[in-house]
Amino acid sequence: MTAFAALHRPGSPLLLPCAWDHASAFALAGQGFPAFGTTSLGVAAANGLPDGASATRDETLRLALTLGSGPFLLTVDAESGFADDPDEVGEYARQLAAVGAAGINLEDALGPPGRHAAKIAAVKSAAPGLFVNARTDTYWSGDGDPGDTARRLDAYREAGADGVFVPGLTDPARIAELAARLDVPLNVLHSPNGPSLPHLADLGVARVSLGSLLYRRALGAALETATDIAAGRPTVGTSPSYEEVAALSGGRQGPVCRP
Template sequence: MSAFAALHRPGDPLLLPCAWDHASAFALAGHGFAAVGTTSLGVAAAAGRPDGASATRDETLRLALTLGSAPFLLSVDAEDGFSDDPDEVGEFARQLAAVGAVGINLEDALGPADRHAAKIAAVRSAAPGLFVNARTDTYWSGDGDWTATLRRLDAYREAGADGVFVPGLTDHALIAALTARLDVPLNVLYTPGGPTLAHLADLGVRRVSLGSLLYRRALGAALETAAGVRAGRDPGGPAPTYDEVRGLT
């Protein structure tokens, strides 16, 4: 079992914070997170490109090249693999593994399940050491069809996925039903106001992703600070010093 796979523990799930650049990744690792993911929204927004549109293949690979040799485990959010061609997705995964990534997150975007399964199989063949987290968007952008969710997860597991991801799923009973049914780790997206990390652990979840939350919170803090200074208020809340940020390089 790889070091990254071993972090997906029953009762003690992997909390995966997601970075969008070098500084955010190294700051998170410096705070004790053994593994760091990337957020496709953060990477896309930082580059002025749309998320979920297969527009940031180069930016994603460039960030992986920057972070892959760092002293933490890196999992890369690769949207849908940036292609409908399974062989091209497999080659992208091979490049990620070559620069040091240990995991990849692939989303189906509610496209054909058999096509996504073929991408997973291609990644397994091209980069056998990469932990494949297969995401279905049935609850994220679909209608929350339980039968369709199970059908997709079964197909992705049969194709070789090491773990499965159902963002948008917050119902306690359904989460527990999935973890009882699956023979691989279930990943859920942390949702403010939803189940706590401790509760998700009790439900059998073995991976909890923060997705774009940190990036959006960082933007919110920047806007709040700028507006506060304009209004004559001193900025509140913690912030790294100039030298601390320089030390992340």
């Protein structure tokens, strides 16, 4: 079992924040998070590209190259693998592993489950040590059919997925039922209106991802600060100092919490 796989413990889930650049990654590491993912929305938006459209293949790989040698464990959101050809997805995964990534997140986008399973098998063949988190979008952009979800997850497990991800699933009873029937770690997306982290632990979840939340909160804080200053109001919240951010750009970790 890899060090990253060992962090996936049902009942004591890995809380996985997601970074979108060098500074956000090292700031999170400075707060003691041992592992984190990348957010495809954050990477896409930061580069002026659409999310979920296989437009950020090179940008995602460059970010992995920047972060892969850091003092933390990194899993990369690769959308649906940036290709339909399983062999191309496998080669991309091999490149991620070569630069130090510990895991990859692959989403099915509600496409044919057989094709997604073939991608997973290709990744495990090309990069056996890479933790494959197989995502299904049945609850994220589909109708949340439990039967379809189970069939897809079974196919992905059989193809070699190390864990499965069901974003959009927030019903406690269905989470518990799914966690109980799976023999691989279950990953869900944190939802402000869903179960809390302790509740998810009780339900048997092994990994809780924050997705694009931190990026969106950072953007929201920037907008609030600018509009508050323009309106003559005092600013609220915390801001790292210039020196702290400059230290992050050199890869030196430190607390980023002072106002």
